[in-house]
Amino acid sequence: MPTHPKKKAATVRDVAKAASVGFATAARTLGGYGSVSPEVRGRVLLAAATLGYRPNRLARSMATGTSRTLGVVVADIENQFFARIVRGISDVARPAGFEVILVNSDEKANEERVAVRMLAEKQVDGIIVAPAAVNDFGHLSELQDSGLPIVLLDRNIPQLAADAVVIDGMNAAEEATDHLIALGHRRIAIVTDVLSETPIPRDFRPPASVATAGIRLAGFLKALHRAGLAVDELLVRRASPTIAGAYSEAGALMDLTSPPTAIFTTDNVMTLGAFEALQDREIRIPQDLSFFGFDDLDWTRIVHPPLSVVAQPVYELGATAAQTLLGRIEGRAGSAQVRVLPTQLVHRGSTRQVSNGHRRAKSINRVPVPPGEIRPQT
Amino acid sequence: MPTHPKKKAATVRDVAKAASVGFATAARTLGGYGSVSPEVRGRVLLAAATLGYRPNRLARSMATGTSRTLGVVVADIENQFFARIVRGISDVARPAGFEVILVNSDEKANEERVAVRMLAEKQVDGIIVAPAAVNDFGHLSELQDSGLPIVLLDRNIPQLAADAVVIDGMNAAEEATDHLIALGHRRIAIVTDVLSETPIPRDFRPPASVATAGIRLAGFLKALHRAGLAVDELLVRRASPTIAGAYSEAGALMDLTSPPTAIFTTDNVMTLGAFEALQDREIRIPQDLSFFGFDDLDWTRIVHPPLSVVAQPVYELGATAAQTLLGRIEGRAGSAQVRVLPTQLVHRGSTRQVSNGHRRAKSINRVPVPPGEIRPQT
DNA sequence: AACCTACGTCGGAGCGCTCCGATGAATCGG
DNA sequence: CCGATTCATCGGAGCGCTCCGACGTAGGTT
Numbered sequence: 154m155p156t157h158p159k160k161k162a163a164t165v166r167d168v169a170k171a172a173s174v175g176f177a178t179a180a181r182t183l184g185g186y187g188s189v190s191p192e193v194r195g196r197v198l199l200a201a202a203t204l205g206y207r208p209n210r211l212a213r214s215m216a217t218g219t220s221r222t223l224g225v226v227v228a229d230i231e232n233q234f235f236a237r238i239v240r241g242i243s244d245v246a247r248p249a250g251f252e253v254i255l256v257n258s259d260e261k262a263n264e265e266r267v268a269v270r271m272l273a274e275k276q277v278d279g280i281i282v283a284p285a286a287v288n289d290f291g292h293l294s295e296l297q298d299s300g301l302p303i304v305l306l307d308r309n310i311p312q313l314a315a316d317a318v319v320i321d322g323m324n325a326a327e328e329a330t331d332h333l334i335a336l337g338h339r340r341i342a343i344v345t346d347v348l349s350e351t352p353i354p355r356d357f358r359p360p361a362s363v364a365t366a367g368i369r370l371a372g373f374l375k376a377l378h379r380a381g382l383a384v385d386e387l388l389v390r391r392a393s394p395t396i397a398g399a400y401s402e403a404g405a406l407m408d409l410t411s412p413p414t415a416i417f418t419t420d421n422v423m424t425l426g427a428f429e430a431l432q433d434r435e436i437r438i439p440q441d442l443s444f445f446g447f448d449d450l451d452w453t454r455i456v457h458p459p460l461s462v463v464a465q466p467v468y469e470l471g472a473t474a475a476q477t478l479l480g481r482i483e484g485r486a487g488s489a490q491v492r493v494l495p496t497q498l499v500h501r502g503s504t505r506q507v508s509n510g511h512r513r514a515k516s517i518n519r520v521p522v523p524p525g526e527i528r529p530q531t
Numbered sequence: 532m533p534t535h536p537k538k539k540a541a542t543v544r545d546v547a548k549a550a551s552v553g554f555a556t557a558a559r560t561l562g563g564y565g566s567v568s569p570e571v572r573g574r575v576l577l578a579a580a581t582l583g584y585r586p587n588r589l590a591r592s593m594a595t596g597t598s599r600t601l602g603v604v605v606a607d608i609e610n611q612f613f614a615r616i617v618r619g620i621s622d623v624a625r626p627a628g629f630e631v632i633l634v635n636s637d638e639k640a641n642e643e644r645v646a647v648r649m650l651a652e653k654q655v656d657g658i659i660v661a662p663a664a665v666n667d668f669g670h671l672s673e674l675q676d677s678g679l680p681i682v683l684l685d686r687n688i689p690q691l692a693a694d695a696v697v698i699d700g701m702n703a704a705e706e707a708t709d710h711l712i713a714l715g716h717r718r719i720a721i722v723t724d725v726l727s728e729t730p731i732p733r734d735f736r737p738p739a740s741v742a743t744a745g746i747r748l749a750g751f752l753k754a755l756h757r758a759g760l761a762v763d764e765l766l767v768r769r770a771s772p773t774i775a776g777a778y779s780e781a782g783a784l785m786d787l788t789s790p791p792t793a794i795f796t797t798d799n800v801m802t803l804g805a806f807e808a809l810q811d812r813e814i815r816i817p818q819d820l821s822f823f824g825f826d827d828l829d830w831t832r833i834v835h836p837p838l839s840v841v842a843q844p845v846y847e848l849g850a851t852a853a854q855t856l857l858g859r860i861e862g863r864a865g866s867a868q869v870r871v872l873p874t875q876l877v878h879r880g881s882t883r884q885v886s887n888g889h890r891r892a893k894s895i896n897r898v899p900v901p902p903g904e905i906r907p908q909t
Numbered sequence: 910a911a912c913c914t915a916c917g918t919c920g921g922a923g924c925g926c927t928c929c930g931a932t933g934a935a936t937c938g939g
Numbered sequence: 940c941c942g943a944t945t946c947a948t949c950g951g952a953g954c955g956c957t958c959c960g961a962c963g964t965a966g967g968t969t
Contacts, residue, residue, distance in 0.1 A: 162677065164955055175919045180956070187958085190917060207677075210652045212955035215593050215924050222632070222653075229618070236614040240607070243635055252653065254600070255633045257621055274588045275600075275630065299540065299585075396829060429833045451774060452830035455807045542925055553949040558926070565928090568947060590925035593954050912968080919962075929952085936945075 163204040172200035183208060214276060222252045223478065224272030224280040227306075228260045233450055234421055234467055235283070238306065241471025242281060249479055251278070260394065262286040269293065273301055279478045281471075283307045287364050302481035304474045308365050309491055316481065317491045318474040322365055325463045325496040326372030326419065329445045332461075332498060333415040334380045337507035338443060341382075342406050342413035343373045344427045346394035346420065369419040369447070388413050392423060399426025407434055407442075414442060414507050421448035428456065439505035449499055458502035465496045541582040550578035561586060592654060600630045601856065602650030602658040605684075606638045611828055612799055612845055613661070616684065619849025620659060627857055629656070638772065640664040647671065651679055657856045661685045665742050680859035682852045686743050687869055694859065695869045696852040700743055703841045703874040704750030704797065707823045710839075710876060711793045712758045715885035716821060720766035720784050720791035721751045722777050722805045724798065747797040747825070766791050770801060777804025785812055785820075792820060792885050799826035806834065821882035836880035843874045 169179035174193055181187035182197040183206065189197070200206075214220040223246050227235040243253050254277060256268040262285045269292050272280055279302040284290060287310050294313055296303055305317035333341050345366045370389070377384055387409060392398035399422060406413055407430070416431075418424040424446035431438060438444050438458055446453060449464035473492055547557035552571055559565035560575040561584065567575070578584075592598040601624050605613040621631050632655060634646040640663045647670050650658055657680040662668060668688050674681055675693060683695035711719050723744045748767070755762055765787060770776035777800060784791055785808070794809075796802040802824035809816060816822050816836055824831060827842035851870055 166955080177919055177921090177958090178917080180958095181918090184957070188917065193917080207648075207652055209654060209955050210649075211589055211592050211598065211654045212924090213957075214589050215926090215955075216957040218924075220589065230608065230621070231611075231614050231618045233609075233611065233614070236609050236611070239633070240609045240635065243608070243633070247634070252632050252634070252649065254630050255617070255621070256625070256630070257618065270585070271588075271630065274585055276587060276589045425829055425833065432833050432835075451803055452834070455803065455810050455834055456830070457835040544925080555927090555949055555951090556947080558928095559948090562927070566947065571947080587925050590954090591927075593925075593956090594927040596954075910969105914967080915965085917962105917964090920960100922957105922959085924956090924958105926954090927952105930950100932947105932949075934945100934947085937943085939941095939943105 162209075163201075163206045164209070165206075168197060168201045168204055168206050171204055172196040184213070218276075219278055220276045221250055222254060222275070222277045223475070224254050224256070224269070224275075224277040224282075226256045226258050226265055226268050226272070226280065226282040228283060228285065229257050230255060232422065234448060237467040238283075238471035238474075241468040241473075242475040243471075245472045245475035245479070251479070258283075258285050260285045262289040266292040269296060273299070277301075278482050279303065281306055281474045281478055284310060302478055304478045304481070306474045307470065314489045316477045316489050318470055318477060319491065319493055320465045320470070320496050321493050322368040322496075323372035323375065325447075325465070326369040326417070327376045328496075328498055329417055329447075329463050330373045330376035331380075332500075333417065333443060333445060333504060334376060334382070336415070336443060336504060338413075338415040339382060339507070340385065340388060340411065340413040341373075341377070341415045341417060342388035342390065343370060344390045344392055344399050344402050344406070344416060344418045344423045345370050345373075346398070346423060347391040366419055373417060373419075392426070394422060396422055396426035396429065399423040400430040403427035403430035404434065407431070407436060412442075415445070415504065416442060417445045417447075419447050421446075421450055424448065424453070424460070424462070428460070432456075438503050440508065443504035443507070445504055454501070461501045461503045462499050463496055464499045466494045469494055540587070541579075541584045542587070543584075546575060546579045546582055546584050549582055550574040562591070596654075597656055598654045599628055600632060600653070600655045601853070602632050602634070602647070602653075602655040602660075604634045604636050604643055604646050604650070604658065604660040606661060606663065607635050608633060610800065612826060615845040616661075616849035616852075619846040619851075620853040621849075623850045623853035623857070629857070636661075636663050638663045640667040644670040647674060651677070655679075656860050657681065659684055659852045659856055662688060680856055682856045682859070684852045685848065692867045694855045694867050696848055696855060696872065697869065698843045698848070698872050698874050700746040700874075701750035701753065703825075703843070704747040704795070705754045706874075706876055707795055707825075707841050708751045708754035709758075710878075711795065711821060711823060711882060712754060712760070714793070714821060714882060716791075716793040717760060717885070718763065718766060718789065718791045719751075719755070719760075719793045719795060720768065721748060722768045722770055722780050722784070722794060722796045722801045723748050723751075724772040724776070724801060725769040744797055751795060751797075770804070772800060774800055774804035774807065777801040778808045781805035781808035782812065785809070785814060790820075793823070793882065794820060795823045795825075797825050799824075799828055802826065802831070802838070802840070806838070810834075816881050817883035818886065821885070823882055827877055832879070839879045839881045840877050841874055842877045844872045847872055 165180045165183055166176055169176045172179060174197060178189055178193060179197050182189050182194050183201060225239060225242055230236055230239060246253055254272060258265040258268060265285045269280060273296055281304045283306040287308060290310050290313055293303060297315060303315050305315050307319060309317040309319050374384060390402035390406060392402040416427060418427050436442050446460045446462040449462050453460040453462050543558045543561055544554055547554045550557060552575060556567055556571060557575050560567050560572050561579060603617060603620055608614055608617060617633060624631055632650060636643040636646060643663045647658060651674055659682045661684040665686060665688050668691055671681060672691055681693050683693050685697060687695040687697050752762060768780035768784060770780040794805060796805050814820050824838045824840040827840050831838040831840050
């Protein structure tokens with residue numbers, strides 16, 4: 154038994170010879186196109202079986218110009234958010250006969266640039282990308298110009314005029330914040346990641362950035378503004394996008410002379426890190442602090458207390474992106490569409506009416522709070 | 532602006548013409564092989580840049596017979612275990628210039644068979660697979676015969692004589708169980724998944740199956756046996772491999788007339804599901820029940836109490852598999868090697884000395900228990 | 910009977926690239 | 940000064956497949 158039994162795989166030509174039919178006829182039979190009489194078909198199939206013929210999809214792709222492969226670029230497959238998305242993509246792609254090449258960008262525009270180029274060179278039929286930077290997309294529009302279908306995931310880039318599948322992060326953050334406000338909270342903190350380039354405005358302004366974190370931060374600010382609450386810059390924390398980052402920012406928050414009475418986090422990593430920090434400080438939730446997380450992951454149900462979170466349809470995000478991409482690949486025309494998938498607030502036990510004697514904290518669990526009912530505190 | 536600006540990408544031929552050099556010379560320059568004089572190289576590169584030349588890797592693969600692509604087949608990318616593994620693989624593969632095609636098998640041998648075939652037809656240079664069934668591997672040995680390097684992940688198949696990267700699940704389970712025994716527990720339950728085909732022996736026997744779950748179950752049984760404890764079949768629960776499955780089995784366990792005083796779970800899904808069930812029943816851990824989980828995921832630190840678990844080097848599992856595969860692809864000869872990566876027990880707060888008056892429960896936290904010190908109970 | 914249509918069959922021309930063998934110019938030693 | 944070696948350059952032959960146009964034979968029409 155040799156180490157390399159590479160016995161040179163049989164090709165269509167070999168099969169044709171073995172079945173004593175023309176080369177093209179064998180090709181048609183095996184490739185499943187054109188027409189071929191039943192007898193001949195049988196002969197060819199038999200020969201193929203005995204020779205152990207396996208088509209070379211690369212050659213096929215070469216000839217057809219279509220690889221039946223999708224490129225997927227996400228920040229980090231270890232992040233459950235992206236893992237679930239990829240699963241959604243994969244579940245749609247495979248039945249349609251597409252394989253998926255997966256690349257992690259770690260939110261680095263440069264990694265993404267390289268990855269996307271490589272994917273294009275590998276002749277993928279389309280690309281799904283959760284863009285790392287919303288202001289650095291030259292590589293993406295380049296692709297687009299070359300006619301490669303591309304679908305944006307989780308983050309839209311309006312200038313790109315590409316299909317996109319997103320959630321309404323602004324509204325989601327706003328609803329969550331409204332809920333906290335309705336519970337009477339006035340000192341509400343947010344733990345978001347540094348990728349939210351939005352400067353903190355005194356008043357609410359539409360988001361300058363369209364990055365996921367920036368949009369959610371904007372929603373948070375908008376809710377505060379609508380309620381007439383001043384923004385305390387100390388309560389807006391931008392963590393490095395890791396559990397450790399969120400951990401330390403949440404810790405810093407509680408070290409404040411005047412700590413917040415509620416914390417909102419903007420993604421599952423921030424949620425985990427912040428929650429761990431609170432846990433380690435033995436801060437009682439919701440008695441001492443209300444907590445509103447983001448992403449309805451399995452573990453949010455089993456911590457104490459179970460976390461109230463913004464639930465987003467993660468799997469569907471991926472599945473929809475894949476469907477959209479397949480549509481484009483099949484030649485669906487029409488201008489780029491942005492699909493906004495619905496989020497919803499999941500109320501578990503981690504928020505409650507603010508305890509320390511705030512006036513006008515009477516409306517409970519009313520979401521969103523009717524404008525004007527909640528008055529500015531200072 | 533047309534919808535399909537497919538302006539037909541420039542090829543080596545076009546570049547050669549534009550630079551007025553021979554076709555092969557341009558090819559050598561762009562392909563980075565052979566030799567070419569500096570002036571000519573400059574001309575070619577310039578022409579390539581102005582034409583926006585992008586190599587077609589498919590064509591290159593066709594010509595070289597190597598695709599610089601790896602196939603990876605795991606059960607489910609949504610499972611954090613596999614997500615982390617894939618990250619490990621990817622981190623090793625990409626710097627080496629390999630892309631990764633990812634496929635989910637859902638532990639179904641048939642899905643795996645189809646996937647693996649497709650990957651081979653797509654001419655991947657090698658395959659990493661966490662085999663769904665250890666007794667159904669014809670498709671894998673077929674590949675092997677065709678000379679395609681293949682590395683087994685998480686589960687070995689000795690008959691296959693392929694490289695494999697695994698942990699010593701038997702020993703890990705044994706250590707964890709020993710720990711529980713040392714704490715005086717006599718009624719120790721295990722929640723494992725149905726894929727552990729091992730019949731429950733009265734006494735310990737080496738595992739008939741080499742499936743992951745089967746091995747861990749065997750380790751559990753071995754520890755009981757060594758301690759002279761009889762196996763109560765009611766305490767061996769095989770759940771469907773989902774959170775819900777583990778949830779209901781753990782629940783059933785606590786409904787027993789004589790429930791266990793300790794529970795051991797054999798993977799992260801079982802751990803989550805079982806823990807959730809205990810949580811929902813308001814069973815106090817570790818006061819009412821000791822709990823030992825598997826897989827040191829982030830959330831195990833933030834539940835109450837923090838979970839003691841068997842930690843396995845998940846990322847390294849993937850990275851090592853990739854390194855092994857790359858080695859084979861580069862032609863490293865030698866017989867198949869099985870790499871066993873070390874696990875370790877992480878003690879947090881979820882186990883404690885058994886409370887209800889068992890005799891001889893004096894040795895605490897001694898792991899593993901000295902043979903003979905713990906006597907059979909009945 | 911002569912004709913047209915339809916369809917199974919066939920070889921060949923690509924797809925874009927790498928690799929091989931050949932060519933010609935330049936460099937070196939005797 | 941000429942033969943021998945070196946090296947940039949070149950076209951062509953593949954890699955395995957699909958697709959196109961051509962061919963031949965059968966069936967149906969007038």
